Amino acid sequence: MIKMEQINKIYRPQSNPVHALQDINLHIAAGDFAAIMGPSGSGKSTLMNILGCLDTPSSGQYWLGGVQISSMNSDDLAVIRNKKIGFVFQNFNLLPRMTALHNVELPMLYAGIDKEERNRRALDCISRVGMLERMHHRPSELSGGQCQRIAIARALVNTPDIILADEPTGNLDTATSLEIMNIFQSLHREGRTIVLVTHEPDIAAYARRVLHFRDGRLVDEVINPHPAGISDPVEGGETE
Amino acid sequence: MNLSESIRIALDSIRANLMRSVLTTLGIMIGITAVIAVVAVGQGGQQSILKEMEKFGSNLFQISVDWRRDELPTGNEFNMQDIEIIKANVPEVQYLLPGVSSYTQVKGGTKSKTAQVRGTEADYARLHPLEMAAGRFLTESDCQGRRKVAVVDEDLARELFPRDNAIGKRIVIDNQGLVICGLVKAESSLFGSGTKSVYIPTRVWLDIYPEDNISYLEGGGRTPGEVKTAMESSIKILEKRHRSEDLYEGYTMEQEMAAVNQVTGVMTLVIGIIAGLSLLVGGIGVMNIMLVSVTERTREIGLRMALGARRRNILTQFLIEAVVLCLLGGIIGMALGIGGAFLISALAKWPPLISWTTVLLAFTFSAAIGIIFGILPANKAANLDPIDALRRD
Numbered sequence: 001m002i003k004m005e006q007i008n009k010i011y012r013p014q015s016n017p018v019h020a021l022q023d024i025n026l027h028i029a030a031g032d033f034a035a036i037m038g039p040s041g042s043g044k045s046t047l048m049n050i051l052g053c054l055d056t057p058s059s060g061q062y063w064l065g066g067v068q069i070s071s072m073n074s075d076d077l078a079v080i081r082n083k084k085i086g087f088v089f090q091n092f093n094l095l096p097r098m099t100a101l102h103n104v105e106l107p108m109l110y111a112g113i114d115k116e117e118r119n120r121r122a123l124d125c126i127s128r129v130g131m132l133e134r135m136h137h138r139p140s141e142l143s144g145g146q147c148q149r150i151a152i153a154r155a156l157v158n159t160p161d162i163i164l165a166d167e168p169t170g171n172l173d174t175a176t177s178l179e180i181m182n183i184f185q186s187l188h189r190e191g192r193t194i195v196l197v198t199h200e201p202d203i204a205a206y207a208r209r210v211l212h213f214r215d216g217r218l219v220d221e222v223i224n225p226h227p228a229g230i231s232d233p234v235e236g237g238e239t240e
Numbered sequence: 241m242n243l244s245e246s247i248r249i250a251l252d253s254i255r256a257n258l259m260r261s262v263l264t265t266l267g268i269m270i271g272i273t274a275v276i277a278v279v280a281v282g283q284g285g286q287q288s289i290l291k292e293m294e295k296f297g298s299n300l301f302q303i304s305v306d307w308r309r310d311e312l313p314t315g316n317e318f319n320m321q322d323i324e325i326i327k328a329n330v331p332e333v334q335y336l337l338p339g340v341s342s343y344t345q346v347k348g349g350t351k352s353k354t355a356q357v358r359g360t361e362a363d364y365a366r367l368h369p370l371e372m373a374a375g376r377f378l379t380e381s382d383c384q385g386r387r388k389v390a391v392v393d394e395d396l397a398r399e400l401f402p403r404d405n406a407i408g409k410r411i412v413i414d415n416q417g418l419v420i421c422g423l424v425k426a427e428s429s430l431f432g433s434g435t436k437s438v439y440i441p442t443r444v445w446l447d448i449y450p451e452d453n454i455s456y457l458e459g460g461g462r463t464p465g466e467v468k469t470a471m472e473s474s475i476k477i478l479e480k481r482h483r484s485e486d487l488y489e490g491y492t493m494e495q496e497m498a499a500v501n502q503v504t505g506v507m508t509l510v511i512g513i514i515a516g517l518s519l520l521v522g523g524i525g526v527m528n529i530m531l532v533s534v535t536e537r538t539r540e541i542g543l544r545m546a547l548g549a550r551r552r553n554i555l556t557q558f559l560i561e562a563v564v565l566c567l568l569g570g571i572i573g574m575a576l577g578i579g580g581a582f583l584i585s586a587l588a589k590w591p592p593l594i595s596w597t598t599v600l601l602a603f604t605f606s607a608a609i610g611i612i613f614g615i616l617p618a619n620k621a622a623n624l625d626p627i628d629a630l631r632r633d
Binding site for chain 2: 052079083109158
């Protein structure tokens with residue numbers, strides 16, 4: 001699903017070059033659940049930006065779902081982000097003036113999907129994260145955990161190739177974090193490809209693979225034989 | 241993302257900052273109000289003047305001695321013979337009337353009033369929109385036969401003979417007695433309203449005031465196209481008969497109307513430009529607030545980009561927001577402008593003329609301001625880097 005070859009990212013190449021990523025070779029298969037760990041400055045944010053097609057590498061090749069991304073222009077990247085990637089952010093990034101439902105519909109608006117289909121798919125994804133009862137509320141009327149559930153629903157509506165979650169539990173308490181991670185775990189069991197950035201080992205423990213980054217390099221890879229949360233399906237999870 | 245979605249988003253964000261949006265659009269509102277009101281009142285005034293002039297007939301022309309030559313009357317004024325000769329020799333002239341009049345005392349019954357006494361011919365009633373209230377106007381035989389008859393306007397008749405029917409009554413003008421043969425309805429117009437008029441045969445007038453001359457001629461062309469020829473040929477004959485050149489000047493109603501059109505047109509244009517300047521200032525206000533809005537919503541823009549918005553989606557979103565803002569101001573301004581035009585016109589006593597062209601122009605203009613002044617902020621929004629925009633607090 002994801003294939004990176006000799007990816008380099010250099011900021012300010014002329015004056016004061018910073019080598020944010022060096023010779024990254026990465027392969028993530030369809031249906032995999034990978035966690036990216038590393039201290040700040042390790043290059044994990046840069047990697048996420050490139051994986052998420054928000055940024056392009058300085059050199060190297062990046063294929064996403066068989067499509068070469070490295071040399072695309074900003075409009076093509078927007079289409080890829082829209083159709084192939086579902087973002088989940090640390091601070092949820094819901095639009096405050098819209099209801100939860102409209103927030104979930106937003107990516108479909110840019111995909112040009114008609115109103116009925118938008119509504120149908122949004123309801124489908126909202127029910128998937130157990131938020132049907134509160135979908136007409138605005139983000140300010142929802143708890144952090146509920147906001148993140150809505151954000152996950154939004155990431156799912158265009159049935160993306162990968163879900164990119166950047167510290168999705170960073171703003172949540174422990175109990176809520178577990179609920180959110182269980183949702184990711186069950187999505188993974190359905191066969192979704194998930195890439196998760198975190199600095200918490202407890203959270204990384206939900207992934208099948210953990211990739212460690214340091215100073216712009218991929219330094220270690222650990223396979224989790226028994227990922228957390230498997231025995232704790234999301235369907236039983238409660239909303240706050 | 242289709243248009244109605246974009247408009248909905250724009251209205252949402254305008255509603256979210258309602259106070260600010262209203263204040264921003266105030267400039268546009270005032271500008272459009274001013275443009276609509278000024279143009280409507282200006283065009284209304286122009287129309288009423290022209291309509292008034294048309295009442296006199298657009299086939300009209302006038303010839304008079306050029307007083308700008310600063311000479312006293314020299315005996316080169318007109319006489320009744322001139323009129324006969326011109327009428328016989330210039331086929332384009334349908335009517336030609338002597339112009340003699342004076343303000344003088346008219347006595348009747350026990351009373352005496354000041355009125356404009358005009359010496360004229362039977363054709364006067366064909367050249368001017370006179371409406372008879374009773375009796376008849378002067379006839380050919382009245383005029384040829386120097387009959388001592390007079391046509392008086394209703395108002396004057398009522399003042400002189402409040403109780404009786406004025407027809408058949410005797411009035412006295414400068415010691416000459418005349419019998420009233422007809423009453424005309426009082427003319428009310430933009431210009432000479434309230435003037436009381438008496439019409440008597442020219443020859444009778446010249447008998448009363450023998451030392452006076454005919455100071456101008458009033459004519460009517462057979463068709464609007466022949467008015468100019470009629471006037472020019474008449475002047476040629478006059479110059480030959482009076483052995484003088486460049487003494488007479490003539491003008492046609494058409495020239496008058498063109499002059500009025502030009503003056504009111506220039507006035508409307510000048511005031512319109514001033515009003516347009518206020519629209520410009522309003523547009524700058526919109527641009528300013530849109531720039532603030534883009535800065536405030538950087539994160540939103542970043543998020544939309546991450547979710548798949550292309551640069552042109554962001555560009556159109558902000559452009560539409562600016563246009564919607566300006567159009568809201570424009571529509572309110574239009575309503576206020578139309579109201580204002582009616583108010584001013586009510587005070588000035590002429591109907592406002594609100595043409596669809598003006599309304600359409602104002603509408604297009606406010607939309608254009610939205611686009612022109614929205615393009616810079618929208619472009620700023622569209623060129624944000626999604627990574628930076630998402631990171632911004």
